[in-house]
Amino acid sequence: MTAVEQKPAGAWRGVDLGTRTVSYDERDAILYALAVGAQATDLDLVMEDRLRVLPTFALTLAQWAPDELGSRGAFDTKTALHGSQELTVLAPLPPSGEVTLSARVGEVWDKGAAAVFEVVVESEYFVATWSLFAPGAGGFGGERGPAKPAGPVGDPDxxxxxxxxxxxxxxxxxxxxxxxxxxxxxxxxxxxxxxxxxxxxxxxxxxxxxxxxxxxxxxxxxxxxxxxxxxxxxxxxxxxxxxxxxxxxxxxxxxxxxxxxxxxxxx
Structure with a gap:
């Protein structure tokens, strides 16, 4: 088990969270598709012979990274919240195989009463960024970070x-x-x-x-x-x-x- 490191939230900026190679097969990708709402008629999402892997499956492969940061003691895992998520696809995931993932802490923003930790995971197939809202971890003198972007204007189309x-x-x-x-x-x-x-x-x-x-x-x-x-x-x-x-x-x-x-x- 990784030792807990006690340090101010801002000191986690840029910390290397390690590299892992994760493997999966067609059954994992199909289970994922079903879990996010694919239907039995979506044959290229649920049938191994013609399988296309949903790009968001990548996020399950990389879940170890934000968990690793929490296990190191960066924030209280009982109160921290998943604030937002980003995923950029670089190449399609194969139906089965191994993916090598490298993780690090990106920015750490000081929101006063809380801190926001960014966990960035990179591979040849995707880049994913978790933003984790950690109550009680703010007040370390860091930057507040960018404001929330304005929402869309007008009626939806x-x-x-x-x-x-x-x-x-x-x-x-x-x-x-x-x-x-x-x-x-x-x-x-x-x-x-x-x-x-x-x-x-x-x-x-x-x-x-x-x-x-x-x-x-x-x-x-x-x-x-x-x-x-x-x-x-x-x-x-x-x-x-x-x-x-x-x-x-x-x-x-x-x-x-x-x-x-x-x-x-x-x-």
Whole structure:
């Protein structure tokens, strides 16, 4: 087990979190697709003979990196929140294989009562950045960081719906994020929620499927995805997706759960 390091939040900026080679097979990629809402009729997402791996599957392969930072004592893992996520796709993931991932701490922003840690994971296939909001870790004299970008202006020009399944978190947690708040009502109650909540990464990834359909593209053609987690979603929710097309992709929201989101797909 990694030793806990006690130091101010700002001192974590730039810290190397290590390199890991992770492996997966077609069954893992298919389970992921089902967990984020692929249907049995989406044969190239759920059938090994013609499998295209959803780009957001990369985020499950890299989940060890933010977990590593928490295990080193950078923040209280019981109170820290996943604030936002970014993913840039560099190349399609193969149906199975090994991926070497290098992780580091990016910026650490001082929000006064809290700190925001960026965890950056890089590979030949993608770059992913977690932003982790850590109450009680601020006040170290660092920069506050950039302000939240302004939301889209005007009426949305596309709409879709994210229909989540009652058992969606039970499936998604099998991919590595086994936190009890996603399955155990008692654990959810301890954080002030009426029942288990969706994984933020599941909600964000799942939203890319109906969004792609609304745009007339394949969800595996995703090249960029980001979003801020504004409120919890719950298994079984039906969440409206509103989108605003732009020159470099589409800005979108997912109910009140995800705001400031952006996606880009190749043709």
């Amino acid at each position: 596309l709409s879709a719906e994210l229909v989540t399944a009652a058992n969606q978190t039970a499936l998604y947690r099998l991919l590595g994020d086994m936190h009890h708040i996603h399955i155990d009502p008692a654990a959810a109650e301890r954080i002030g929620q009426p029942r288990p909540i969706m994984h933020g990464l599941c909600t964000l990834a799942a939203s890319s499927l109906p969004l792609a359909r609304a745009l007339g593209v394949h969800p595996a053609n995703l090249t960029q995805l980001s979003g801020r987690f504004a409120a919890p979603a719950f298994p079984g929710d039906r969440l409206p997706i509103s989108g605003w097309r732009g020159a470099d992709g589409v800005d979108f929201t997912v109910g009140g759960a995800i705001v400031g989101a952006h996606a880009r797909f190749s043709e």
